[in-house]
Amino acid sequence: MANLLVRNVDADISQALKERASAHGVSAEAEHRRILEEALLRPKRRSFLQVLADMPDVGHDEDFARRQDEATPPVFD
Known part of the structure; x- marks a missing residue:
């Protein structure tokens, strides 16, 4: 498996x-992997x-x- 380093992230x-990782109960690294996989x-x-x-x-x-x-007249006439 490869390693990925992302620099200069805002x-x-x-x-x-x-915050997203915390909401999903995983680490930021695991959430990052999940986002990349989904995308x-x-x-x-x-x-x-x-x-x-x-x-x-x-x-x-x-x-x-x-x-x-026949019994119903046209709507826009």
Whole structure:
């Protein structure tokens, strides 16, 4: 496992890291590792096209067409 040394960190950032670590019940070093892992090893974002391609085929366009009720007058007329 590699070592990582971060220099010239603003005092406010260092204090925020310590407070966040304390809130999670871990050391500042462990919290730093966790933040780096969450930021760098999370799954890659999918494109909009990939999301659309993964949607299941649930019917035909006609299945989702709006029906006009004869008894209800149009709202914006």
